[in-house]
Amino acid sequence: MKQKKILPYVLIFPTFLFVSVFTVWPTLLSLSKSFFKQRLNIAKYREPVFNGLQNYSDLFHDHEFINVLYNTLIYVLGTVPLTILAAFLLAQLLNNKFKGIGYFRLAFFHPSILPMVSAATIWMFFLTPDYGLFNTSLSFLGYTGPQNWTANPNLALFAVMIIAFWKNAGYYMIFYLAGLQNLPSSIYEAAKLDGAGYFRTTFSITLPLLKRSTLFISTIAFISAFQTIDHIFVLTKGGPSGKSTVLLYYLWQTRFENLDVGKASAVTIILIVTLLAFTMSNIMLSEKKEVPRG
Amino acid sequence: MVKKHLKQTVLFLVILVFALIWIAPVVWSFVAATRPLSDPMGRGDVWFGHSLSLGSYVKAFSLAPFGRYYLNTFILVTMVLGVQLITVTLAAFAFTYYDFKGKKFLFTFILLQMMIPTTALLVPNFSTIRTLKIYDTILAIGIPYFGSAFGVFLLRQAFLSIPRSLVDAGIIDGCAWWQLIRHIYIPSSIPTFTAFAISSISWHWNEFLWPLIITKSDASRPLTAGLVRFTQLGEMGAQWSLLSAATMLVIFPLLIAFLIFQRKFIQGFLHSGLK
Numbered sequence: 001m002k003q004k005k006i007l008p009y010v011l012i013f014p015t016f017l018f019v020s021v022f023t024v025w026p027t028l029l030s031l032s033k034s035f036f037k038q039r040l041n042i043a044k045y046r047e048p049v050f051n052g053l054q055n056y057s058d059l060f061h062d063h064e065f066i067n068v069l070y071n072t073l074i075y076v077l078g079t080v081p082l083t084i085l086a087a088f089l090l091a092q093l094l095n096n097k098f099k100g101i102g103y104f105r106l107a108f109f110h111p112s113i114l115p116m117v118s119a120a121t122i123w124m125f126f127l128t129p130d131y132g133l134f135n136t137s138l139s140f141l142g143y144t145g146p147q148n149w150t151a152n153p154n155l156a157l158f159a160v161m162i163i164a165f166w167k168n169a170g171y172y173m174i175f176y177l178a179g180l181q182n183l184p185s186s187i188y189e190a191a192k193l194d195g196a197g198y199f200r201t202t203f204s205i206t207l208p209l210l211k212r213s214t215l216f217i218s219t220i221a222f223i224s225a226f227q228t229i230d231h232i233f234v235l236t237k238g239g240p241s242g243k244s245t246v247l248l249y250y251l252w253q254t255r256f257e258n259l260d261v262g263k264a265s266a267v268t269i270i271l272i273v274t275l276l277a278f279t280m281s282n283i284m285l286s287e288k289k290e291v292p293r294g
Numbered sequence: 295m296v297k298k299h300l301k302q303t304v305l306f307l308v309i310l311v312f313a314l315i316w317i318a319p320v321v322w323s324f325v326a327a328t329r330p331l332s333d334p335m336g337r338g339d340v341w342f343g344h345s346l347s348l349g350s351y352v353k354a355f356s357l358a359p360f361g362r363y364y365l366n367t368f369i370l371v372t373m374v375l376g377v378q379l380i381t382v383t384l385a386a387f388a389f390t391y392y393d394f395k396g397k398k399f400l401f402t403f404i405l406l407q408m409m410i411p412t413t414a415l416l417v418p419n420f421s422t423i424r425t426l427k428i429y430d431t432i433l434a435i436g437i438p439y440f441g442s443a444f445g446v447f448l449l450r451q452a453f454l455s456i457p458r459s460l461v462d463a464g465i466i467d468g469c470a471w472w473q474l475i476r477h478i479y480i481p482s483s484i485p486t487f488t489a490f491a492i493s494s495i496s497w498h499w500n501e502f503l504w505p506l507i508i509t510k511s512d513a514s515r516p517l518t519a520g521l522v523r524f525t526q527l528g529e530m531g532a533q534w535s536l537l538s539a540a541t542m543l544v545i546f547p548l549l550i551a552f553l554i555f556q557r558k559f560i561q562g563f564l565h566s567g568l569k
Contacts, residue, residue: 007471008397011388014381015404018441023407026418033418093309098302106556107313110320113552113559114545115500117518119319121525121541125326125534126319133322166316171563178564227413230502230518234525248413248503255417256507264417271414279409 027272033265040259048262055266064242065250071157072246076225079164084217086169091176092206105170105177112171116230123163124150124235156236156244163231168224172217179213180206219282226275247271327351327538350539357536358523359512360543366432367516370505371498374436375491382445382490387475389446390453391461407443416504423508432514435505439498445490448565452486453479485565492562499548517544 034055036048059065094105111119127134129147146152149159183206191201207214229249232238238245238253245253251271255264330347354360388394389401412419419438428434456479464478480487502518509515524533524540552559 005394008388008392008394011384012400012404015385015441015443015446016400018381018438019404019407019443021422022412022419022438022441023410023415024403026415026422027410029418029421030415090312093305093312096305098306098309104309104313107317109560110317110549110552112563113496113548114320115502115518115548117500117502117521118541118544121521121537122319122323124525125323125538128534133318166319170316174560174563223411227411233503234522251414251417252503252507255420261417268414268417272410275411275414276409 030265030268030272033261034269036262036265038261040261051262055262056270059263059266059270067242068245068247068250071242071244072226074157075161075164075246076222079161079168080218080221080225083165083168084172084214084221086165087172087217088176088210088214090169090173091180092202094173095177095180105174108170108173110170111167114167116167116228117234119163119167120231120234123159123166123231127159127235150235151240153240153243156240160231160235160244163235164225164228168221172221175213175217176210179210183209215282215285219279222278222282223275226271226278247274323538323541326534327542329535331535350535351543353536354524354540354543358520358540360517360520360540362512363515363517363520364547366514367499367518370432370436370516371495373432374439374498375494377436377440378442378445378494379487379491381441382449383475383480385441385446386449386453387471387479389450390479391471391474404441404443404446407441408447412438413503416507419504420507430509430511430514432509432516434508435501435514435516436498438504439494442494445494448486448490449483452483456482485561488558489562489565492559496548496559520544 033048035050035052037045037051037054038048039045090108094101094108098104114122126132127149129135129149132147134149135143135147146155149155187205188201191205196204227248229246229252232244232246232249233252236244238249247267248271251264251267254260254267327350328346328348329350330345331349331353385404389397415438423429423434423437426434426437428437460478460482461474464474469477499516500518501516505516506519506522509519512520521540521544524537
């Protein structure tokens, strides 16, 4: 009997241990280190010195960091909703019964299998000025603007956003496709008899019925937007002059280029709080929406 | 009827155009990788060169230890998945089968890992890895993922849907707890295990930033981090066939596996979400 009582704890222990050491402990460690000044490249500050909320205060008074927050906001709000919208439209288009529809789905889905870093090297080549296929096609369509996308201060962030869009739209699409295929066709037939057009059907039937898919997709999309910087790393290095630096990239720079441990810990906490805020509001939103139905 | 036919054709063309746009980057990179090194893609070139060549692949192999990278990636994904399958199965079983004090607390505690992504913790985890003295090892890349809240969550769902009568039959037959896991819980949840395995493998195959930070030598670097070596070539220009070949070497195995097990992959990704 005694053995039975401790058995469940023993079974859970490995998972508990790894979550403690690599999730909970580092969160607490960052929190405590964020109250200290510690810079590994300055002899005077190699050992941590307590400085209260100075790191946070410095960050929010730093023009550069405000810019990083601004870029992050643009990046997240610019990619997530548009990618989800594209995924939804693609799913609708591909929920048809064409011959070879499987190949089309594959065409949109294949980027999600690729590592982001190789998606980035593929696009590095695709975006080459002068003869890159991207610019060649654009000038064929009459585009005469600047061509060096990743090195242009006004275009760099936009360029990495395009890649995220390209990579994720097909991934989110399969969740919508699965959702669409579960919807009863009788509703659509009824709507058709009532003379409802495409927009009416989409807004009054499809979208409300796929609300759960949308909430799920937006949760994973937001989290992935905050934690994927591989393409920025390869293509723009956050530049030019910080124009494509987002929160996680800034975190990497602060810790591994500037060796500023205190500040990096504060940025870690800010990143975690931001992520938690997004996840929590999504969960709350989904539960609120579920209540009237149940 | 004609109108309907026309609508279908237009729709088909729209999809076709978008599909071509979508595959263009990968196809173009693939094409560039086949050009001979003496005839690299340059201004005005958009398609295959005069002849097909594996020269870029050969050169990519000579510039970086791809064999080693493949092996490292393989060791990494198998190690992570292997450990995860054990930790996750045991925890999910405990949460399903037993009632004990603090069950709810422990479950919530573990779920924290889903809310605070490990990527965000790269700074403190870096110092933990240093403290553990395993910097620059494959173990260091994988160890933060040895416990998986996502896996526990997913498997618990699957375990909960196993009919009670089946478990009771096992108990009557005198199964000990590990026999229940082996003969009832695992066989009844194979699709969930497959789904989890696929998402774990593709996640760790693709991960880049953490391996890059936590390793410095080729002896422990996986494919994704190894690819960085080639990105400067692209910046210097005119090495596109080489960069493309290196990229293809990184993406081929997973892409081919995907093409073969397409249905399983997609099921796996879906499974990891909607249930």
